Amino acid sequence: MAAKPNVFSNVLSPFAWRSRISRLATVLAGLWVLGTVLWSLIGLNAEALAGVGFTDPALYQEKSGYSLDGIGKVYMGREIAQVMGHQGAGWLERSGRASSEQPRRLVEALNLSPTDVVADIGAGTGYMSFRMTPFLPEGKVLAVDIQPEMVEILNYFKEERQVDNLDAILGNEQNPNLPEQSVDLVLMVDAYHEFEFPNEMMTGIVKALKPGGRVVLAEYRAENPLVMIKPLHKMTQKQVRKEMLKVGLVWKETKNLLPQQHLMFFEAA
Secondary structure, eight states: OOOOOOTTTTSOOHHHHHHHHHHHHHHHHHHHHHHHHHHHHHTOOHHHHHTOOTTSSSSEEEOOSOOSSEEEEEETTEEEEOOOOGGGHHHHTOTTHHHHHOHHHHHHHTOOOTTOEEEEETOTTTTTHHHHGGGOTTSEEEEEESOHHHHHHHHHHHHHHTOSSEEEEEOBTTBOOOOTTOEEEEEEESOGGGOSSHHHHHHHHHHHEEEEEEEEEEEEETTOTTSOSOGGGEEOHHHHHHHHHHTTEEEEEEOOOSSSEEEEEEEEO
């Protein structure tokens, strides 16, 4: 009598399934890296996406065609990125950010004086703002954001953490709403590339600087295609320096101490 076929003979063992899933995950990860590199090389450059050079005497140009993560508006050859809304507040407070961005090293690199007044522009939830307040026992942080919801979050954290030397300020797309010659240092962490009116906003920031005041930008490195950030949310050093010079800020140094970001220091000419 012939043996009955084993109905389980074609069913993979748990080990085999795990092996297949592992291989699939490896392939998908490889495709993600390859796609990111190719995307950066062939289409992510803001000037290429914009399709225009900085030849128009107008301050801003409109980009024709589809914009990926951009607002269709070009400034000095760079398409401006979309603003991350308050719905992304959780991303700003993600647990892995401390290791991937090393904010402690960033704050220490600022060489803050105890009496400094620091403006954190695009402060969001205050991730960087609250890390600076302990260094300013006789100074303060002016945490500026253009979204009322973010300012509400800032005030909530301020009360919860019982921080006295932080003021949350509601700015707008063209003005940080800071008094003239009121701040010693302006910090922008992954924010500048989203300014809808960068020239107007930076003009207001420069006016807010005290004599000898500094401007510091942290931006993800667009020169590195392996930095896994959306292309328009990264900037090259060359582009940042060009745009800062436009408003009278002179590059002083770049500190290469962060894993993925440029940390660039400027002063008024």
